[in-house]
Amino acid sequence: MVGKLIKHEAIRTRGMLATVFGAATLLAVMGALLAATQWPVVAQFGLVVSVLGAVGVVPATQLALAFDYWQTGYRRIGYFTQTLPVKGSTIYWAKLAWGTLVVVASVALALLLGAITFMGNAGSLGHAPLDLFSMVGQWWTDMAAVMPWWGWMAAPPALLLLATFNLLQYYFAASVGSEKRFGSLGLGGPVLVWFVLYVVLQIVLIGFMLIPIGLGVEGGALALVSENYLAMVLDGADPATVPIGFLPGFLVAAAVLVWRTVVSWNGKVSLV
Amino acid sequence: MTGNAIEVRGLTKTYGSLSALDALDLSLPYGQVVGLLGENGCGKTTLLKVLAGLLQDHEGSVEIAGAPLGPESKARVSFLPDVSFLPDGARVAYCLDLYGDFFADFDRARAEDLIGFFGLERSMRLGQMSKGMREKVQIALAMSRKARVYLLDEPISGVDPAARDVIVQGILRNLREDSLLLISTHLVHDLEPVLDGVVMMRHGKVLLTGQVDDLRARHNKSIDQLFKEVYSWSAN
Numbered sequence: 001m002v003g004k005l006i007k008h009e010a011i012r013t014r015g016m017l018a019t020v021f022g023a024a025t026l027l028a029v030m031g032a033l034l035a036a037t038q039w040p041v042v043a044q045f046g047l048v049v050s051v052l053g054a055v056g057v058v059p060a061t062q063l064a065l066a067f068d069y070w071q072t073g074y075r076r077i078g079y080f081t082q083t084l085p086v087k088g089s090t091i092y093w094a095k096l097a098w099g100t101l102v103v104v105a106s107v108a109l110a111l112l113l114g115a116i117t118f119m120g121n122a123g124s125l126g127h128a129p130l131d132l133f134s135m136v137g138q139w140w141t142d143m144a145a146v147m148p149w150w151g152w153m154a155a156p157p158a159l160l161l162l163a164t165f166n167l168l169q170y171y172f173a174a175s176v177g178s179e180k181r182f183g184s185l186g187l188g189g190p191v192l193v194w195f196v197l198y199v200v201l202q203i204v205l206i207g208f209m210l211i212p213i214g215l216g217v218e219g220g221a222l223a224l225v226s227e228n229y230l231a232m233v234l235d236g237a238d239p240a241t242v243p244i245g246f247l248p249g250f251l252v253a254a255a256v257l258v259w260r261t262v263v264s265w266n267g268k269v270s271l272v
Numbered sequence: 273m274t275g276n277a278i279e280v281r282g283l284t285k286t287y288g289s290l291s292a293l294d295a296l297d298l299s300l301p302y303g304q305v306v307g308l309l310g311e312n313g314c315g316k317t318t319l320l321k322v323l324a325g326l327l328q329d330h331e332g333s334v335e336i337a338g339a340p341l342g343p344e345s346k347a348r349v350s351f352l353p354d355v356s357f358l359p360d361g362a363r364v365a366y367c368l369d370l371y372g373d374f375f376a377d378f379d380r381a382r383a384e385d386l387i388g389f390f391g392l393e394r395s396m397r398l399g400q401m402s403k404g405m406r407e408k409v410q411i412a413l414a415m416s417r418k419a420r421v422y423l424l425d426e427p428i429s430g431v432d433p434a435a436r437d438v439i440v441q442g443i444l445r446n447l448r449e450d451s452l453l454l455i456s457t458h459l460v461h462d463l464e465p466v467l468d469g470v471v472m473m474r475h476g477k478v479l480l481t482g483q484v485d486d487l488r489a490r491h492n493k494s495i496d497q498l499f500k501e502v503y504s505w506s507a508n
Contacts, residue, residue, distance in 0.1 A: 004373045011366070012359055079357035082326050084374050085347035180329040184287075271326045 001086050005094030013068055017102060020060050021109055027053030028113035032120025047121050054113035059166070061106035065099045066170030070190055074178035078271050088265030092171070096258075099167050100160070107163050146222045161250055169197055172257040175264040183272045201253060208249025214241035276335075277302045277421050277452035278323065283332035285318055285476075292318040293330070294476035300452055300469075302420065305444075307463055308456040309499055310473035316456040317354060319473070320423045323454075324351035337420040347376065350419035354426040356406050360399035364392060364409055371413050382446050383416035389442055404431040404439075411442055422453045428462055436462050460496045470495060472502055 031050025035043045072081050073091075081091060119129035127135075147155075173194035176182075182189030209229065216225040227241050278300040285293040292315050300306055308316050321327045322334060325341045334341050337348035358367055364387060371378045387394060390408040398406055411427055427443065428436040436459070444466060447453060454471075457463050470487065472480040480487075480502055484495055491498050 001374075008370060008373065015361065076355050077357055077359060079326065079351075079353040079355055083324055083346055083349075083351050085343045085376075087343055267328055269326065270329045271321065 002090060002094050002097070005084075005086075005091060006098050009095060009098040012072070013065070013098070013102070016064055016068060017061065020064050021057065021106070024053045024057035024060065024109065024113060027056075028116050029053075032116045035117075035120040035124065038123050043121075043124055047117075047124070050113075050117040050120055054110055054117045057110045057113060058103065058106045058163070061102060062166045062170060065102060065167060066174060069095055069099070069171055070174040070178070070187075073174065073265075074269075074271060082269055082271060088267075088269060089262040092175075092261060092265045096167070096171065099171070100164050103164050103167055104160070146217060146220065148221055148223070151222055158247060161247075161254060165250060165254060168254050168257045168261075169194065169201070172261045173197060175261045175268075178270070179264060179268045180270040183270055186272075204253060205246050205249045208252075209243050209246045211243075211245030211248070213245050214239065214243045216241035276300060277337060278454070279333075279335040280323075281333045283319070283322065283330060283334060285315075285322060285327060285330040291476050293322070295332070296477055298471065298478055298481070300454065300471070302450050302452050304468040305447075305453045305455070305466055306469040306471060307460065307467045307495075308454055308471050308473065309458065309460055310456075310479075311458060311503060314473045315476040316473055317425055318476075320351070320425045320454070320456055321353075323421075323423055324349060324353075326351075348420045350375075350414045350417040350422045352410055352414040352422075352424040352427055354429070356398070356403075357410070358398055361397060363395055363397050365394040367398070367409060367413055368394070371416070375417050377418040378413075379416050379418055379446075383412050386412035386416060386442055386445060389445060390438065404435045407431060408439060408442065411439060415443055415446065418448065420451050422447075422451060424453070424455045426456055426458075428457060428459055433462070440466060460499045464495045467495065472499065474503070 028050045031046045031048070031053060034046025035050060037043055037046070071077055073095075082088070084091065115132055118125075118127075118132050122129045122131060170190075173190045177185075177190030177193035179189075182192065185192065210233070212226050212228050212230075214225050214227040214229070215222060216227070217223070218225060224244075225241050227239055227243070229239060229243050229245070232239050276299045278298060280296060280298040283293050283296040283298075284291065294315075296315070296319065298319075308319070310316050318327065322330050322341075323336050325346055328341075336345050339345040339348065358370075362370070368380055368383055368387075371383070372380050384394075387409070390405075390412060392405060392408060392412075396405075398409065401409070407427065407430075411424075414424070415422065424443065428439050431439065440463065443453070443455075455463060464484070467484050469483050470481065471478055487495060487498060491501075493501070
């Protein structure tokens with residue numbers, strides 16, 4: 001059943017995703033071409049447009065998926081979705097799995113559009129377009145020199161979590177914001193829940209960030225180091241390491257968001 | 273598991289301070305076409321939505337098609353809401369695939385027969401159809417499931433009188449005799465000839481229920497006349 005759910009998620013959203021991906025690609029390519037002219041004003045406008053395409057594709061994709069999730073779960077099409085003979089949480093997992101795949105694809109597209117943006121703007125930055133490959137190669141070599149084995153293991157799931165965390169928030173807000181107490185607010189319900197969630201998450205994640213664990217270079221390799229970030233913040237000092245205490249915070253928050261959204265799907269559905 | 277198609281006890285559903293369903297009790301057996309009657313806002317749609325599993329925030333006990341509300345009941349209950357519930361961009365052929373994939377009791381041949389009966393093409397997109405045409409597609413899909421209980425919410429409202437007759441014929445065309453068909457409507461006159469029983473509601477409660485023939489004989493009037501009389505009583 002999950003396979004069929006994902007199949008129909010793909011069929012239903014493909015037009016919408018093609019529009020988002022196509023628009024972002026068009027912006028990045030057109031902007032890069034304008035930037036490549038190096039004409040005053042035109043090139044600067046091109047830079048802005050191409051960066052908008054490259055940077056905007058991931059959040060635009062996430063928002064589009066979230067709107068579709070709300071529409072198909074709790075609005076008109078929800079009258080079909082919520083009568084399917086499966087547990088509500090099964091539908092949620094299918095939507096989340098498809099959404100994750102799409103977000104990963106959007107990140108890959110964003111990297112590609114970023115490369116196009118760089119190439120278009122390379123002249124203005126004092127580079128040749130193909131310098132990109134040597135720069136990426138150098139960055140990769142430097143990274144490989146300092147990255148320990150556990151770093152290679154931890155990086156993919158951490159990056160995946162960061163990439164999909166917005167989706168978890170949006171889906172949570174759409175589900176909880178469509179429950180009985182918010183039912184009369186329409187789109188206002190999810191927006192209100194998202195806003196409250198955003199404020200709460202900022203406080204929680206800042207709290208986690210003060211956990212004295214960071215990423216620094218020790219003995220020529222990346223290593224977990226202990227650093228009292230709270231004291232540094234209070235002293236106004238700049239840390240020489242990257243605080244990563246927020247990562248457990250993200251994990252805990254993600255688990256809570258998923259759990260509460262599952263509760264909503266399984267027992268709190270209330271279509272208007 | 274009871275022998276009834278629908279067994280509801282003390283069903284209450286509120287919207288803020290308003291009781292849409294007020295400790296409602298209802299038992300309906302299989303093998304009937306039952307009209308769920310009442311004026312706008314009396315709780316008909318809310319009752320059907322609860323029975324279809326779309327309103328989980330209710331109180332009271334509900335058993336439908338021999339199962340409590342959940343995936344098992346949804347597998348045995350076919351619901352037609354009073355909204356267009358399929359994507360506008362979908363073609364009729366895709367809707368058939370959709371139902372075939374998700375409902376084990378979906379009979380595609382029956383659906384194609386109904387689509388043909390309604391004079392629709394499989395290649396048509398829902399977004400290009402009139403309200404009446406979309407309603408026909410949705411009825412063809414809902415009625416082509418071999419369900420134990422069919423819940424139809426206002427299937428003939430908003431369409432012209434000629435189309436109403438065709439829709440009613442389509443609904444009954446392949447109906448299983450051992451199933452329950454519960455149709456909400458305020459267009460009593462159009463549905464009266466096909467009804468075996470009625471449930472009349474007001475203010476979230478059942479006002480009157482019974483077999484159509486018994487009610488006609490007892491009150492010596494048509495159901496349409498009785499409907500008007502019942503609501504004139506309750507209004508006073």
